[in-house]
Amino acid sequence: MTPLSGHWYAVLSSRELGSAPVAKERFGQRLVFWRDTDGHPACLLDLCPHRGAALSLGEVVNGAIACPYHGFQFAPDGRCLRVPAEGEDWTIPDQFSARAMPVRESQAFIWLWRGPAVPHDALPAVPRQPGVGDLVHEECVQRWPAHYTRCMEGVLDHSHLPFVHRKTLGRRMQDPTTRIRVDDTEGGFRANLLQADGVRHHVDCTYPNIWTQLLVDGYAMSATFAPVDDSHTKVYCRVHHRFDWALLRPLMRLWCRVSNWLVFHEDQAVLDSQRPRSADDAAHEKLVPSDAAVLAFRKLRAKHRAELSAQPGVVKV
Numbered sequence: 558m559t560p561l562s563g564h565w566y567a568v569l570s571s572r573e574l575g576s577a578p579v580a581k582e583r584f585g586q587r588l589v590f591w592r593d594t595d596g597h598p599a600c601l602l603d604l605c606p607h608r609g610a611a612l613s614l615g616e617v618v619n620g621a622i623a624c625p626y627h628g629f630q631f632a633p634d635g636r637c638l639r640v641p642a643e644g645e646d647w648t649i650p651d652q653f654s655a656r657a658m659p660v661r662e663s664q665a666f667i668w669l670w671r672g673p674a675v676p677h678d679a680l681p682a683v684p685r686q687p688g689v690g691d692l693v694h695e696e697c698v699q700r701w702p703a704h705y706t707r708c709m710e711g712v713l714d715h716s717h718l719p720f721v722h723r724k725t726l727g728r729r730m731q732d733p734t735t736r737i738r739v740d741d742t743e744g745g746f747r748a749n750l751l752q753a754d755g756v757r758h759h760v761d762c763t764y765p766n767i768w769t770q771l772l773v774d775g776y777a778m779s780a781t782f783a784p785v786d787d788s789h790t791k792v793y794c795r796v797h798h799r800f801d802w803a804l805l806r807p808l809m810r811l812w813c814r815v816s817n818w819l820v821f822h823e824d825q826a827v828l829d830s831q832r833p834r835s836a837d838d839a840a841h842e843k844l845v846p847s848d849a850a851v852l853a854f855r856k857l858r859a860k861h862r863a864e865l866s867a868q869p870g871v872v873k874v
């Protein structure tokens with residue numbers, strides 16, 4: 558885990574970010590993303606410090622973003638570079654900066670840093686999603702009506718399968734008894750489903766917001782939960798595979814869409830019904846041994862939040 562008291566969150570798929578500004582709500586904040594002249598991702602609070610217009614309605618000019626209202630331009634680090642109405646000789650005060658958010662691109666995601674403000678090159682590496690590094694993937698996007706902590710817990714939770722997914726994944730589960738062993742990993746933990754003769758399968762939590770299940774060598778599914786607000790999450794569902802052939806990719810894409818829709822739409826009513834909305838407020842809940850993976854996630858959350866709250870300039874996570 559990172560030595561700093563913050564974390565990188567995968568919040569956007571790389572394919573969503575082209576040359577034009579993109580507006581997204583994440584962690585309850587309006588953000589604008591774009592690519593600079595080198596193609597690197599940039600992100601600012603989507604709020605012009607001049608008079609509050611959404612920067613995302615503007616355009617990218619030489620790698621900076623220009624506000625649509627009076628044309629102020631902002632660099633990826635938030636510095637105000639130009640105030641057209643004051644002419645080129647006017648000295649722009651430092652406090653005219655927009656609020657920059659550290660972002661990186663890796664594994665076909667844009668990652669957003671949530672933690673103490675430190676120089677960009679002092680930030681840790683983004684975590685690696687296990688088991689999928691040499692695979693291609695197809696992707697579909699869903700919006701779930703729940704806080705992302707509840708979504709993560711939902712996919713880490715094996716014992717709900719014979720109930721919520723009784724017509725799909727849990728169809729053949731005659732015995733609902735569940736035994737889980739949790740092992741720490743470099744980026745989070747692995748939850749192993751145990752049966753009498755050993756581990757039946759496992760799922761990985763890449764903390765804080767990626768779930769991966771390697772089904773067989775060369776074939777995996779994953780879900781990445783981008784926090785939108787307290788009751789909504791954007792879910793990037795991926796099928797990872799080796800079939801990088803032009804004719805097969807559309808079929809795999811269709812399979813990704815259908816399989817994820819079939820399974821995940823069954824979860825949504827229960828997730829939407831959970832109170833409190835965030836698992837962070839649910840310490841009173843009565844967990845049982847088969848909730849071991851949920852408990853492991855909550856422990857990481859509690860540690861993460863305690864470390865963050867000890868820092869100046871606490872950020873919402």
Ligand code: FES
Nearest residue numbers: 605607608624627
């Ligand atoms: S509100 Fe953005 S330049 Fe005026």
Ligand SMILES: [Fe+2]
Nearest residue numbers: 711717721824
């Ligand atoms: Fe489920």
